[in-house]
Each structure stands twice: as structure tokens, then as C-alpha cells.
Amino acid sequence: MKFDTPAAENPIDQLKVVGRSTERIDGPLKTTGTAPYANDRHDVAANQAFGYAVCSGVAKGRITAIDASRARAAPGVLAVVTHQNAGKLGKGDRNTANLLAGPEVQHYHQAVALVVAATFEQARAAASLVRIDYTPASGSFDLAAAQASAIKPEDDGQGSPTDTAIGDFAAAFAKAPVTLDATYTTPDQSHAMMEPHASIASWDGDQLTVWTSNQMIDWGVGDLAKTLGVPKEKVRLVSPFIGGGFGGKLFVRSDALLAALGARATRRPVRVALARPQIANNTTHRPATIQRIRIGCQRDGKITAIGHESWSGDLPGGGLETAVNQTRLLYAGANRMTAMRLATLDLPEGNAMRAPGEAPGLMALEIAIDEMAQKLGMDPVAFRILNDTQEDPEKPGRPFSQRQLVKCLEVGADRFGWRGRDRRPGQVREGGWLIGTGVAAAFRNNLLTKSAARVRLDNRGVVTVETDMTDIGTGSYTIIAQTAAEMLGVPLDKVIVRLGDSNFPVSCGSGGQWGGNNSTAGVFAACMKLREAVSQKAQLDPARAVFADGQVSVGARRVPLSEAAGEQGLVAEDHIEYGDLDKRYQQSTFGAHFVEVAVDAATGEIRVRRMLAVCAAGRILNPKSARSQVIGAMTMGVGAALMEALEVDKRRGFFVNHDLAGYEVPVHADIPHQEVIFLDETDPISSPMKAKGVGELGICGVAAAVANAVHDATGVRVRDYPITLDKLLDALPV
Numbered sequence: 087m088k089f090d091t092p093a094a095e096n097p098i099d100q101l102k103v104v105g106r107s108t109e110r111i112d113g114p115l116k117t118t119g120t121a122p123y124a125n126d127r128h129d130v131a132a133n134q135a136f137g138y139a140v141c142s143g144v145a146k147g148r149i150t151a152i153d154a155s156r157a158r159a160a161p162g163v164l165a166v167v168t169h170q171n172a173g174k175l176g177k178g179d180r181n182t183a184n185l186l187a188g189p190e191v192q193h194y195h196q197a198v199a200l201v202v203a204a205t206f207e208q209a210r211a212a213a214s215l216v217r218i219d220y221t222p223a224s225g226s227f228d229l230a231a232a233q234a235s236a237i238k239p240e241d242d243g244q245g246s247p248t249d250t251a252i253g254d255f256a257a258a259f260a261k262a263p264v265t266l267d268a269t270y271t272t273p274d275q276s277h278a279m280m281e282p283h284a285s286i287a288s289w290d291g292d293q294l295t296v297w298t299s300n301q302m303i304d305w306g307v308g309d310l311a312k313t314l315g316v317p318k319e320k321v322r323l324v325s326p327f328i329g330g331g332f333g334g335k336l337f338v339r340s341d342a343l344l345a346a347l348g349a350r351a352t353r354r355p356v357r358v359a360l361a362r363p364q365i366a367n368n369t370t371h372r373p374a375t376i377q378r379i380r381i382g383c384q385r386d387g388k389i390t391a392i393g394h395e396s397w398s399g400d401l402p403g404g405g406l407e408t409a410v411n412q413t414r415l416l417y418a419g420a421n422r423m424t425a426m427r428l429a430t431l432d433l434p435e436g437n438a439m440r441a442p443g444e445a446p447g448l449m450a451l452e453i454a455i456d457e458m459a460q461k462l463g464m465d466p467v468a469f470r471i472l473n474d475t476q477e478d479p480e481k482p483g484r485p486f487s488q489r490q491l492v493k494c495l496e497v498g499a500d501r502f503g504w505r506g507r508d509r510r511p512g513q514v515r516e517g518g519w520l521i522g523t524g525v526a527a528a529f530r531n532n533l534l535t536k537s538a539a540r541v542r543l544d545n546r547g548v549v550t551v552e553t554d555m556t557d558i559g560t561g562s563y564t565i566i567a568q569t570a571a572e573m574l575g576v577p578l579d580k581v582i583v584r585l586g587d588s589n590f591p592v593s594c595g596s597g598g599q600w601g602g603n604n605s606t607a608g609v610f611a612a613c614m615k616l617r618e619a620v621s622q623k624a625q626l627d628p629a630r631a632v633f634a635d636g637q638v639s640v641g642a643r644r645v646p647l648s649e650a651a652g653e654q655g656l657v658a659e660d661h662i663e664y665g666d667l668d669k670r671y672q673q674s675t676f677g678a679h680f681v682e683v684a685v686d687a688a689t690g691e692i693r694v695r696r697m698l699a700v701c702a703a704g705r706i707l708n709p710k711s712a713r714s715q716v717i718g719a720m721t722m723g724v725g726a727a728l729m730e731a732l733e734v735d736k737r738r739g740f741f742v743n744h745d746l747a748g749y750e751v752p753v754h755a756d757i758p759h760q761e762v763i764f765l766d767e768t769d770p771i772s773s774p775m776k777a778k779g780v781g782e783l784g785i786c787g788v789a790a791a792v793a794n795a796v797h798d799a800t801g802v803r804v805r806d807y808p809i810t811l812d813k814l815l816d817a818l819p820v
Contacts, residue, residue: 305337
């Protein structure tokens with residue numbers, strides 16, 4: 087199905103099932119511990135062996151010798167796989183580093199060997215016996231030191247320009263009566279998802295099956311096939327349940343490749359799970375940034391010049407952290423400039439982490455907006471509203487399909503009690519606590535991606551949906567079931583959803599908050615084709631057919647779906663694609679975050695006391711699971727603001743705090759009650775579902791709202807995340 091114009095009549099608009107708060111249909115499996123995650127699949131292949139990864143002890147260099155003799159002689163050991171016996175390996179399209187090092191080492195904890203044994207304990211013990219000699223090489227591990235040598239890539243890695251320029255930024259900034267020129271930094275961050283990277287691989291002749299934890303099944307199949315040098319059709323990936331990903335499982339990682347190599351070497355299924363301390367350095371992370379923001383305004387608050395430059399780093403051949411993306415679209419201003427530069431760093435691979443680009447970009451931009459409002463003597467909410475725009479400010483005449491940022495700010499300010507606040511920083515106290523409130527805009531693009539599904543109707547009236555879409559804890563099972571139930575007029579308990587298998591039609595996958603809207607639109611397309619097949623089988627006019635209560639009808643004639651399906655049942659497969667909609671309209675999601683904090687006047691301890699998010703993200707397909715997505719993202723934003731940072735050893739080139747003992751994330755005691763408001767919005771330009779993404783919008787701007795609240799409480803402006811108490815102590819008011 088090609089969707090390039092809004093449908094006048096759309097069966098999804100009945101809203102009997104879609105748009106209602108619905109409990110997760112996968113919830114009972116997860117709460118009872120029976121959901122089959124990758125490392126739990128004892129049932130999928132008999133005689134499983136266990137692999138344990140040996141990871142590089144140097145950040146950059148060359149392997150000169152490997153002595154695995156003691157490991158091979160250890161009890162239970164079946165094989166030791168290294169670059170010397172793994173066979174010729176390629177590299178997938180989406181991997182910057184090789185997943186098995188040798189002889190060159192590109193980063194610390196890059197996998198250099200796999201020990202396979204009959205039990206996990208035997209594999210782990212034998213892995214400690216592998217001796218590897220290296221010739222270390224000097225490397226670059228400090229973004230600030232590498233900033234001056236950063237280059238301008240050809241594009242941002244997604245087909246957009248690295249730099250943009252509208253008007254004459256330099257001249258407009260120079261003559262603006264009120265200006266801001268400030269630099270902000272964000273640190274490297276770890277995905278720190280609950281489920282580790284884990285895979286089980288099994289060969290049947292030349293056919294490979296991998297049960298893994300992966301967000302993008304078709305990408306994974308392609309990259310694994312290319313790395314192993316086998317045809318894509320010879321690789322099957324299965325990933326029905328994923329215990330969190332945040333972008334860290336968008337791509338095949340070393341666990342999947344090592345399991346496949348181990349299984350090939352031993353001729354039996356092999357299970358590999360990366361140990362928690364290996365994940366931060368072995369897999370991907372959010373790269374650190376240095377961001378310079380300049381804003382020039384008229385005295386009435388109108389922005390006349392806005393410029394945003396960002397520096398990030400990655401391995402050779404890696405990509406940018408696109409931290410200027412939101413600045414190109416969020417606020418009006420005739421004279422504009424954005425630029426991104428990439429430094430070569432020999433740290434582990436930088437890549438996507440929840441809201442890549444906008445999350446770290448808004449951490450800087452939304453502090454800068456507050457700083458400019460303060461210079462102007464304006465309320466920060468009023469300043470943002472004054473500089474709203476209803477068209478793409480870099481492409482005049484190109485409208486937003488929907489843009490309700492102003493309403494998000496107004497509704498949020500009213501609900502939060504914003505207008506009654508004291509506008510002088512450091513003035514509100516409760517005993518020994520300094521109290522402050524902060525606001526930030528939220529922005530995240532809505533991406534349109536082709537997605538397919540197959541829908542079956544059997545002679546019991548049961549509908550089965552099959553698509554390789556994944557559920558990373560986001561509720562994909564439920565909203566897909568809701569879509570099929572709505573389209574075919576059956577209750578939810580008559581819908582079976584099967585996900586995460588490369589044998590199913592290729593979906594959009596889970597990432598970039600595009601999953602919910604696009605995957606359900608693909609199911610919509612397949613259901614439309616099935617509705618036509620059912621109507622024809624029942625000898626009814628498809629254009630007039632009504633699907634409700636397990637029946638299809640035209641006028642007084644009604645036929646049960648079970649009868650229309652016949653003994654053999656009916657099946658339909660289709661996909662959604664969008665033509666040039668994303669070129670004719672700018673499609674984005676918007677929100678506003680409000681935060682209240684308390685800061686101990688003596689110690690600098692920060693406590694978040696209230697949080698509110700107002701989101702405009704198209705039709706909300708399931709308000710209950712959407713709220714869960716947003717409060718999880720808000721929690722992640724608090725972590726980014728106050729505690730999350732991978733600390734780099736700049737001499738040896740690795741992340742020091744590479745486990746959950748040293749990498750701090752928020753816990754229940756850190757997070758207050760969170761309120762989420764969804765505006766009543768549908769976007770008929772986005773898809774036949776009239777929905778958009780929301781799972782990443784919820785993190786965008788949160789850290790800045792916290793930072794702005796801390797400034798409001800203390801008068802101390804911190805521009806280097808995370809905002810730890812040592813950055814406050816010397817400047818706290820007496």
C-alpha cells in the first residue's frame with residue numbers, strides 16, 4: 087500500500103480498540119519470568135555449549151601472539167576461536183569496528199577470542215588461561231584534545247548535510263543588541279539495558295539460525311551474513327523478546343558473531359552472553375559532545391541569529407553525534423548556522439542511543455535558550471512561545487504536518503503552576519533546601535519507514551499477525567494486536583501476534599521512535615488486503631463492508647469471519663510506503679518538560695521533586711503503554727542530567743566505570759511522581775494510523791529542564807553534564 091494522501095474514510099478511526107489504554111498482552115509472560123529471552127532459550131536447540139568472550143586488554147595495537155594451549159587443555163573445553171582459525175571475515179554495513187579483532191586491535195575490550203566449553207563455568211575459567219601478547223600503539227582518547235583536528239564528513243551519515251547556513255549568521259549575530267555565546271559538554275553514556283547482549287547460534291548444514299537480542303532483524307541478518315560471507319537467505323534471526331535496547335541492539339554485535347563461529351567450530355549449538363563489565367567497552371555507546379551555541383536577539387526577544395556547532399568523536403570510519411538536528415527546526419530566526427565536526431578517537435564505537443542527536447543536542451540548546459531568556463529579562467516559556475514557527479525555518483514554505491509546541495508549553499505551564507514562580511534564581515528556600523523550577527522544549531523527528539506484515543484468518547475466526555517487528559519493552563505486541571482487532575472487528579483475545587523472526591515479512595524494526603507508527607501502518611496495509619479477500623469470499627462489496635463483532639456485513643447481510651475464512655483460511659501480506667510525504671511536509675513530534683528540584687544549600691545534593699511532560703505526538707495508540715514509555719524516558723533524562731557518565735581513562739583509552747557498580751543510573755528513590763499529558767492530536771499526514779513516535783520524545787529536553795531548575799534554585803549555571811555536587815559547592819549561596 088502506498089500512503090501519500092490522507093484517507094477520507096479510515097476504519098482505524100472507529101477507535102473501539104485503538105487509542106484505548108490496554109494492558110500489555112506480553113505482560114503475564116514477563117511478570118512470571120516465562121518470556122523467552124535470548125539467553126533463556128534452552129528449548130530451541132539440543133546439546134548447547136557455552137562460549138565466553140576474551141576481550142582485548144589494550145585500546146589500540148596489534149596482536150603479536152596468542153597462546154591458547156592451556157585453555158584448550160582445560161576441562162570441558164571444546165574449542166578456542168580466534169582470528170587465526172575463524173576463517174575469512176567481512177564487516178557488516180553498520181559496524182565501525184570488527185566484531186572479532188585480529189591482528190589489529192581497534193579499541194579496548196574488542197573481542198579477540200571465544201572459549202567454548204560444555205558448561206559456562208568451564209568456559210569462563212578457561213578464558214582466563216588464554217595468553218595474548220600485544221604491541222600497543224598510541225591512540226587518541228580525549229575529545230577536547232582532538233577537537234582542533236576534527237574533520238567535516240561528507241554528510242551526517244543519514245543523507246543530510248553536515249553544515250547548514252541560512253541568511254548571514256555572522257553579520258546578524260554581530261549587530262544583535264543581546265547575544266549569548268556559550269559552550270556546553272555532554273559525556274559518553276552507556277545504554278545499560280537490563281538484558282545483556284546474548285545469542286544462541288546453531289548450524290544445520292549451511293543454514294544458520296541465531297536466537298538473539300536485536301532490535302532490527304533484517305539489518306541483523308544482512309550484517310551477519312556479510313560478516314560470515316554467506317548468502318543472506320542462509321541466515322535466520324529470531325528475537326521475540328528483548329530486555330531493553332535503547333539503540334545498543336540496533337546492530338549485530340560480537341555475541342552473535344562469536345556464537346555463530348563457536349557453533350561452526352564445535353558443530354553444536356553455542357550460547358554466548360557478554361558479561362556486564364564487557365558491554366560498555368565491547369558494544370556501542372552514546373558519544374561525548376562539545377557544543378558551542380550562539381544566539382542573537384532583538385530587545386523584544388525575537389531571535390535574529392542562531393548558530394550551533396557540535397564536535398563528537400568515533401573510530402576511523404565512524405559517524406557523528408548529530409547534536410545540531412533540533413536547532414535546524416525548533417525555533418524561528420532569519421539567520422542561521424549549524425555545523426558538525428568529527429574527531430578520530432580510539433575509544434569503543436560511538437553510535438545510536440535513545441534519541442541520538444536530539445537528546446544531547448537539547449541538553450545544550452535548551453540551557454542556552456534559558457540563558458538568553460534571562461539576559462532579556464523574559465520568562466523562559468514566553469521566550470520559547472515568541473520564537474515558535476509553523477514552517478521549517480531552513481526551508482521556508484515547507485510546513486510542519488502538525489506542530490503544537492506552543493500548546494504543550496501553555497498546557498504544561500498551567501498544570502505545573504509555572505506562572506506563580508519567583509523569577510529570581512536562588513530566592514526560594516524550604517529550611518536548608520533551595521527550591522527551583524525549570525522548563526525545556528522537547529523535539530524529535532517523526533521518521534517514515536517502509537514496513538510489511540502478514541495477516542492470517544482461520545476457520546475459528548482467529549487472526550494471526552506475523553512481522554519481523556520487535557518489542558524492546560515498548561508494547562509492540564499490544565499495539566499491533568489492537569490494530570488488527572480494530573481493522574477486522576474482533577476482540578483482542580482473538581488476535582495472535584508473532585514478532586521478531588526473519589522468516590516473517592520485513593518491518594521497520596524498533597529504533598528512532600519510528601517503530602510504533604510504521605509497524606502498525608504495515609499491519610494496517612495487510613489488514614486492508616485481508617478485508618478485501620474476506621469480503622470477496624463472503625460475496626460482499628469490499629467498499630461497503632463493515633467488520634464488527636467477528637462478522638463482516640453489508641446492510642442486513644452478515645457473515646461470520648470464521649465462515650468467510652473457509653476451511654483453509656485466508657492470508658494477506660502487504661507493506662506501507664509513503665511516497666514523498668516526508669519531503670513535502672516536515673514531520674516532527676513536540677513536547678514540554680517541567681521540573682522542580684530541591685538542592686541542599688550546604689552539600690549541593692540535588693533531589694528531583696516534581697516532573698511533568700506534555701507531548702504532542704499524533705494519535706496515541708495505547709495511552710497506558712505510551713505513558714510508560716515517556717516516564718521511562720523522563721527517568722533516563724534525570725540520569726543524563728545528574729549522574730550518567732562513562733569516565734574515560736585518557737592514558738589507556740577505556741571506560742573505567744564499565745559496570746553497574748560504577749555507572750550510575752536513577753533508582754526508584756531518585757524519581758518522584760511523574761505526570762504525563764498527551765495532547766488530543768491526530769496527524770493524517772504521518773500514516774493511516776495518524777500516529778507518530780513518542781518513546782524518544784520523552785527524553786528530549788529533560789536533562790536541560792533539570793539543569794535549568796538547578797540554576798533557578800541556586801543561581802549556579804552548570805554547562806558540563808552531569809551536574810554533580812562538586813560543580814555546585816563553591817558557588818552555592820551562603
